[in-house]
Amino acid sequence: MKKNGKKHAIIPIFIPHLGCPYDCVFCNQREITARTAAPDTRQVDATIKQWLTTLRDAEVEIAFYGGSFTGIPMEMQSAYLDVAKKYKDSGVVTKLHLSTRPDFIDEEILENLRAHGVDVIELGAQSFDDRVLALSNRGHTADDTRRASRLIRSYGFELGIQLMIGLPGDSRESCVMSAREAVKLEPELARLYPTIVLDDTRLYQMYREGLYTPLTREEAVATTADMYRILDDAGIRIMRVGLKSTDIIGDGGAINGGTYHPAFRQLVEGRIAREKIEPLLEKASSQAEAQAADAGDVSAGEERGANIRRDRTLKVDVFSSPAWFSNMIGNSGENRKRFAEEFLRLNIRYRSDPDIRDGEFRVVVKEDPAEDPA
Structure with a gap:
């Protein structure tokens, strides 16, 4: 991706499963991040330095992914952000970026994030259908997402919304509804993730027991294309469509069903x-x-x-x-x-x-x- 003639790059820092007490049916952070322990601040600093050696003439963001960042203790949030902020203050990094849950946003948290120079907050909304959220064991409602989004925007942060396609109880109509509801929140960016059945998840057990049927690839492409058009027509930047092959790491058998494709975004944009x-x-x-x-x-x-x-x-x-x-x-x-x-x-x-x-x-x-x- 290029912005203003420059390559736009993100340095990802994975904080696996820290801060999240919930066990969403689709979630296995060990498979997604291929890590078993959170990095300490020295490791974060080393990761940023290593990435910067490969990024020349680029606008660089540091992004904290992999868990619910604002759910970890405030002092730990501050320690990670202190490391990232020094690179932003020096001018080698342009933005600080993180992802979290809608129910882990309040005024105290946002004050701390603003004090540490955070620019972008992505919310894992996943759906605006409360039945789908309940069946997925998300632990929050669509109204939680609306409340958190309004609060984030009132503090001047850029807002991102993440949506999933094909969760338990989902339908093409509810996915399209979720995209339309996301547009109402006026986010600057969005991500669209078809549901992938990973080993060692409740969703995998549901799949094995015949309680959950993954979308076919054709269904996933068609539904995601519908959502993509809604978001794109509203001027929302779609940062990602589907998981990268490097996002899912496992020794065979980690992915079940036929939904996943390493070039899923191209399938959608090609459609x-x-x-x-x-x-x-x-x-x-x-x-x-x-x-x-x-x-x-x-x-x-x-x-x-x-x-x-x-x-x-x-x-x-x-x-x-x-x-x-x-x-x-x-x-x-x-x-x-x-x-x-x-x-x-x-x-x-x-x-x-x-x-x-x-x-x-x-x-x-x-x-x-x-x-x-x-």
Whole structure:
């Protein structure tokens, strides 16, 4: 990611499971962070120094992840933040960033975070459906998220909202509702995480007992794409979609079900690209059919298939921003393959244009006799 022409980088500091008395059905921090003990301040300092040696000409944030940061003792919060703040004060780090639970936010906590130079607070809302939260053993309600969000914004922090897809009791409708409710809180950023069934969790036991069925990959992609569009249309920066492969560490068998994919974000953004490009290609294809009919090639209503001659086609250039070029093509080229099979009278080329916004597309059409008529 780039901001103001500079690469934007985050130094992650994992504080596994500290501060959280709850046992959410999906949670196994040992698997997610691959750590068994919280780092001390010297380790945090060493981690930051090591990362900084690899980050040149970048805007750098230090982010505390992995547990409920504001649930740990105040003196421990301050000790970690003292280490991070000295890098911010020196100018080598631009922001301090942390994640926590909605029910671990109050005025005293926020005063301390502000005094230590924290800029961004992400809330693990997960859902705005209270039934889903209860079935997931979250220990908080949707109203807790609303209250904490308003308080965070009143103190001048940037707000982030994390949502999960496919929790127990979830549905596509409740996920879409959660995205719409998140927008009402006016966060600056969001993360979308399809639920992954990890070993050594209650969710895994529910899965084994037939009490929980993970989303199929197709269901997860379709629902996440719906949520992504809602958040993106509201101008909310979507920092992550799905877990990175390095976020889930285990000796085989850690991931169960078929929801997880290492390039999940590309699957979602590729789906969004496909749904935006298809109507543009359908219009071009109708134009090609009309031209073919005018030329006496085939009747405009003839079924498309192997008997369609290729000696009258349209050359179609589909443009995206450079950053979205791979999404336009689709993961493993799935969009390109689909369009080639669906639009037989189009000779499609894929190109990038730096003047196009990310997530937007343009189609340029002109008649082009095929080089190899059928």
